[in-house]
Amino acid sequence: MIYLENPDLYLKTLLGQEGVPVTNDKESAAVFVYLKGNQLLLSCAPDPNTKFKSRSCPVRFITANNVPYFYNLQLVDINCQCDIPANANLGQSDRGLPFVFYDGGEIMVIPCAPFLTLRHRGYRTKKFYTQQVRCPDETVACVDRGGVRRLIAACLRMFFNQKNLPYIHLSYVPAGCKSIFGFRVDTDYTPIKIIKKCLSIPESFGMSWTWFIMTSEVTVNEAPIWAAVLSNQDVQLHCHHHVVYPDIKRNIANYYNGLKIMGFMNLRPSGVAAPYGEWHRAIATAFAKLGFTYSSEFCYAYDDLPSRPVIDGTYSPVLQVPVHPVSVGRLVAAGMNEDAMIEYYKNIIDLQVARNEPCFLYDHPLTIIRFSRVIKAIVEYGIHRCGRWMSMTQFAEWWTKREKSKYRCRVSGQSLEIDVTEPDPELELVIEFNESVARVPYHSGKYSLAGLNWTPVEKKLCPVDIAKIRHETPVWKLKNCLRRLRRQLRDLRMLRENPE
Numbered sequence: 031m032i033y034l035e036n037p038d039l040y041l042k043t044l045l046g047q048e049g050v051p052v053t054n055d056k057e058s059a060a061v062f063v064y065l066k067g068n069q070l071l072l073s074c075a076p077d078p079n080t081k082f083k084s085r086s087c088p089v090r091f092i093t094a095n096n097v098p099y100f101y102n103l104q105l106v107d108i109n110c111q112c113d114i115p116a117n118a119n120l121g122q123s124d125r126g127l128p129f130v131f132y133d134g135g136e137i138m139v140i141p142c143a144p145f146l147t148l149r150h151r152g153y154r155t156k157k158f159y160t161q162q163v164r165c166p167d168e169t170v171a172c173v174d175r176g177g178v179r180r181l182i183a184a185c186l187r188m189f190f191n192q193k194n195l196p197y198i199h200l201s202y203v204p205a206g207c208k209s210i211f212g213f214r215v216d217t218d219y220t221p222i223k224i225i226k227k228c229l230s231i232p233e234s235f236g237m238s239w240t241w242f243i244m245t246s247e248v249t250v251n252e253a254p255i256w257a258a259v260l261s262n263q264d265v266q267l268h269c270h271h272h273v274v275y276p277d278i279k280r281n282i283a284n285y286y287n288g289l290k291i292m293g294f295m296n297l298r299p300s301g302v303a304a305p306y307g308e309w310h311r312a313i314a315t316a317f318a319k320l321g322f323t324y325s326s327e328f329c330y331a332y333d334d335l336p337s338r339p340v341i342d343g344t345y346s347p348v349l350q351v352p353v354h355p356v357s358v359g360r361l362v363a364a365g366m367n368e369d370a371m372i373e374y375y376k377n378i379i380d381l382q383v384a385r386n387e388p389c390f391l392y393d394h395p396l397t398i399i400r401f402s403r404v405i406k407a408i409v410e411y412g413i414h415r416c417g418r419w420m421s422m423t424q425f426a427e428w429w430t431k432r433e434k435s436k437y438r439c440r441v442s443g444q445s446l447e448i449d450v451t452e453p454d455p456e457l458e459l460v461i462e463f464n465e466s467v468a469r470v471p472y473h474s475g476k477y478s479l480a481g482l483n484w485t486p487v488e489k490k491l492c493p494v495d496i497a498k499i500r501h502e503t504p505v506w507k508l509k510n511c512l513r514r515l516r517r518q519l520r521d522l523r524m525l526r527e528n529p530e
């Protein structure tokens with residue numbers, strides 16, 4: 031069990047995503063987690079001795095190839111001022127210096143508290159790794175939420191394991207699965223006849239994709255046809271007009287119109303995905319006011335587990351369900367051929383499977399038709415590697431149930447005791463110990479650690495030249511700056527036209 035000293039909403043978010051058992055009772059705690067200034071401390075005992083020297087310096091990103099417990103992290107964007115302990119010995123910052131300090135037993139110091147990295151809401155254009163010189167890019171969240179979570183989870187795993195204790199957490203996917211695969215389509219300006227053509231792919235796999243509909247393309251007369259064509263699919267709302275407003279009022283009006291059209295399709299969507307993956311307070315508040323239960327915007331999070339954004343000091347009622355943000359169109363822009371595209375997505379799927387995390391990819395109907403060979407190949411590979419497909423709505427519903435689960439566990443010697451408040455066959459506990467992993471069902475019981483079905487963890491090697499994706503030439507910096515400025519000017523212009 032983990033005891034949290036003065037946790038904030040960001041640390042709670044992150045540990046909730048991991049699904050680790052937290053206790054309010056210091057007696058039953060095996061590890062104590064402290065927020066001390068800008069640092070996060072893991073300790074064996076309450077009130078650890080924290081008299082060590084640190085120095086403040088900006089860190090853009092870290093890599094961790096040489097640390098045995100830090101697998102499948104790849105490159106983690108940090109982008110904040112960190113208080114790095116003078117005797118740091120794990121991981122490597124962009125300046126080539128060690129980042130995390132671990133004394134081998136009593137204490138571990140992570141030089142950035144989650145709130146420092148996770149509270150940021152901006153977006154920027156980032157490159158995503160491929161072997162070729164030109165890497166694809168997309169405008170996504172400035173914060174690497176998934177990366178920061180995986181870094182802190184890796185530290186916890188190492189800390190527990192070095193104390194001869196397993197790292198125990200809820201599985202990131204439903205019971206019996208290693209990972210799950212899902213596919214999202216934003217319909218944008220596509221007419222129904224093109225959508226019909228795309229359907230042959232999910233149908234050939236007996237799969238439901240999640241279709242986010244742009245409803246201004248759906249007339250009242252056509253609505254029943256759309257409903258009939260997509261009857262076996264998961265249908266949700268993209269937008270009415272393909273625009274994100276900087277104010278709450280117009281976003282509500284736009285999505286209210288979308289809901290009205292979907293009403294003509296006899297549908298009441300619970301999920302939504304804003305155009306361009308854009309996310310800010312105004313759009314998030316509009317979604318909450320309209321009663322959506324989940325949304326998916328990569329300007330909030332990408333390649334991560336679901337979470338609830340903190341808005342005005344409290345959790346949003348709208349769950350964020352992240353996808354991998356790079357669609358085929360971005361690969362075309364990077365000059366990739368079809369085989370290279372398939373290779374790119376296979377790597378993404380392999381990485382998410384190695385992490386035991388869900389893998390959601392996304393695209394648009396016209397690209398799906400134009401590159402149907404690529405899409406077929408990656409869907410087939412995704413289902414094969416992940417073991418099971420799920421729609422985003424099914425996954426959001428499962429995650430909402432997972433959020434409510436409560437359990438306790440106790441390890442003494444070789445014995446593991448689990449005590450769950452309410453058993454659930456769709457949940458599972460994952461036990462990680464010294465690069466092996468085992469799973470136990472989510473109900474109360476006693477197990478012998480040695481008797482569990484242990485398998486080696488899957489590791490996806492980090493490319494040696496991964497840091498090239500954060501190499502920013504002056505031209506790249508200027509382009510990024512101009513993109514941001516263009517978005518800000520567009521928002522200012524829209525606000526001036528119609529002040530809130």
Ligand SMILES: [Zn+2]
Nearest residue numbers: 216218305306
């Ligand atoms: Zn769109």
